[in-house]
Amino acid sequence: MRVKKIEAIIKPHRLEDAKAARTGPGVRGRALSDVRGYGRQKGHPEQYRGAEHSIDLLPKATIEVVVAAGAVDAVVLALGRAARTGEIGDGIVVSPLDSVVRIRTGEEGEAAVS
Numbered sequence: 001m002r003v004k005k006i007e008a009i010i011k012p013h014r015l016e017d018a019k020a021a022r023t024g025p026g027v028r029g030r031a032l033s034d035v036r037g038y039g040r041q042k043g044h045p046e047q048y049r050g051a052e053h054s055i056d057l058l059p060k061a062t063i064e065v066v067v068a069a070g071a072v073d074a075v076v077l078a079l080g081r082a083a084r085t086g087e088i089g090d091g092i093v094v095s096p097l098d099s100v101v102r103i104r105t106g107e108e109g110e111a112a113v114s
Contacts, residue, residue: 002069003100003113006076007062007093010083015061021082027075028113031064040088066100068110
């Protein structure tokens with residue numbers, strides 16, 4: 001089975017552009033989540049009523065797409081172009097999947113994602 005999961009972690013203000021991006025053939029759907037986290041930027045300090053507070057977890061958006069292996073490059077390129085800000089804190093992860101099943105039809109593997 002040659003199916004991959006693409007997970008893009010981006011800034012929330014780039015979500016609409018990333019959703020609108022034409023990510024290529026074979027992309028039938030996606031999951032979107034609001035998440036909080038940090039990477040290299042490790043949060044930032046903020047002032048509130050004269051006291052400094054450390055904001056460790058920053059708001060992010062995650063887009064998850066499951067595609068046949070042959071569509072990965074096109075999807076990563078389209079998501080990267082749409083979500084790019086030039087700042088640190090965003091990334092795309094591609095992972096292999098052992099199994100994919102479309103519950104309604106029982107289709108498995110590439111048939112389940114096409």
